[in-house]
Amino acid sequence: MSANNISIKPNNHRIYQCQAEKKIALLNKLIEESSEKDIIVVCSREPQKIQEGLENKDICVMEDKDFVQNKELQCAFLISFDMPIKDIVYIARVAKATQKAVMLLDESEQKELHAIETLLGRAIKQEVVESFGYEVKEEPKTPVRKKLSKDEIKEVAKKRYEKSTKEKPKYDAAKSERPKKEFTKEKPKDAKYSAKKRAPKTTGKVIQIKAKKK
DSSP: OOGGGOOSOGGGEEEEEOOGGGHHHHHHHHHHHTTTSOEEEEESSOHHHHHHHOSOTTSEEEEHHHHHHOTTOOEEEEEEOSOOSSHHHHHHHHTTEEEEEEEEEOGGGGGGHHHHHHHHTSOOEEEEOTTTOOOOOOOOOOOOOOOOOHHHHHHHHHHHHHHHHSOOOOOOTTTOOSOOOOOOOOOOOOHHHHSOOOOOOOOSOOOOOOOOOO
């Protein structure tokens, strides 16, 4: 199923942010506001439970496996109650809408939306109906460094230069608190070694004389 099969205009295709526990209430509100249109509600699971929560019992609620397999089925206004199991199934859902398609999306389902938008080739517009939305958590922004003027840059450079060329205080030995090291005479060696004298070295060639026998 290609995204080219979708006939509705991008402005008529959107997402309503809605807390999971408030989806039935928002669904009834949307159906009431568009009661003159041919509406079908499609979901990935528990269609009977959704049907029981509707105020208008004439509205048809279908599960994906039945809705998508019916190739001839179309409706003017398609309401996706939840996120489908596969992204390609969502494209098949919207392709059956002739005028308008919306999806009720809980905060926990937002992370799965990226795959659908990638397949669709564009982002889907999101709206919040008063009292049904949830607070979107924004990532903390990195503070932007203030841009300095030329005069401020010169002033900063001047202070850095003065700081780097500032004369360091000379070392004063008198004010130093480091204790002075006391030097003592080397301890005498043991008597055994001090009394020992080295034998004088002999030089020259030693000649051995042998006596002749008579």
